[in-house]
Amino acid sequence: xxxxxxxxxxxxxxVGDRVTITCRASHIxxxxxxxxxxxxxKAPKLLISKASKLESGVPSRFSGxxxxxxxxxNISSLQPDDFATYYCQQYNSYLLTFGGGTKVEIK
Amino acid sequence: EVELVESGGTLVQPGRSLRLxxxxxxxxxxxxxxxxxxxxPGKGLEWVSGITWNSGNIAYADSVKGRFTISRDNAxxxxxxxxxxxxxxxxxxxxxxxxxxxxxxxxxFDIWGQGTMVPVSS
Numbered sequence: 001x002x003x004x005x006x007x008x009x010x011x012x013x014x015v016g017d018r019v020t021i022t023c024r025a026s027h028i029x030x031x032x033x034x035x036x037x038x039x040x041x042k043a044p045k046l047l048i049s050k051a052s053k054l055e056s057g058v059p060s061r062f063s064g065x066x067x068x069x070x071x072x073x074n075i076s077s078l079q080p081d082d083f084a085t086y087y088c089q090q091y092n093s094y095l096l097t098f099g100g101g102t103k104v105e106i107k
Numbered sequence: 108e109v110e111l112v113e114s115g116g117t118l119v120q121p122g123r124s125l126r127l128x129x130x131x132x133x134x135x136x137x138x139x140x141x142x143x144x145x146x147x148p149g150k151g152l153e154w155v156s157g158i159t160w161n162s163g164n165i166a167y168a169d170s171v172k173g174r175f176t177i178s179r180d181n182a183x184x185x186x187x188x189x190x191x192x193x194x195x196x197x198x199x200x201x202x203x204x205x206x207x208x209x210x211x212x213x214x215x216f217d218i219w220g221q222g223t224m225v226p227v228s229s
Binding site for chain 2 (some may be wrong): 036044055058093
């Protein structure tokens with residue numbers, strides 16, 4: 001199986017901060033990586049697919065980059081609505097796997 | 108409106124069986140691979156199983172292989188998960204999810220249900 005490692009596991013930030021979350025794959029996954037946002041008590045929401053493709057309706061302050069084994073999710077200016085847990089997911093292999101999650105907390 | 112509604116979750120004893128269902132609406136169900144993803148209380152997301160449009164390609168996580176069976180009925184726009192030999196570690200919220208691009212199991216997930224809770228305990 002392809003293991004996905006996210007860092008940090010928790011991140012404390014303030015409104016307006018630039019935030020970067022990293023996801024590393026144990027094997028090359030090309031650009032087959034997605035990012036999700038999950039708020040407490042809610043289902044995850046797809047933000048980015050194919051490493052950098054912003055889904056419809058997702059604010060442009062979110063961006064994704066990377067290929068191969070290392071990927072990043074950036075939030076250019078953190079907004080109150082962005083405090084949530086973020087997950088990466090690889091879909092290069094048919095055994096799909098998620099990262100452990102990064103909780104973005106209010107500083 | 109695109110919607111996935113799960114049902115069937117209930118308290119079940121270890122070793123017993125349970126069948127989850129998912130009703131899809133608002134999109135052409137038969138055109139997409141479908142999946143189950145679970146989340147244990149306070150934990151992260153775990154993909155459980157996926158199935159292509161004609162059930163020709165099915166995959167399972169190692170943690171459930173041999174115990175769980177995914178199936179679908181395109182005529183009823185429905186997805187199922189038969190769970191046998193349940194264990195305490197299967198306790199989770201089970202989400203029904205739709206593949207993003209089409210008929211590949213290797214896919215991201217663009218539509219999620221609200222989930223159905225399955226506690227496994229004696």
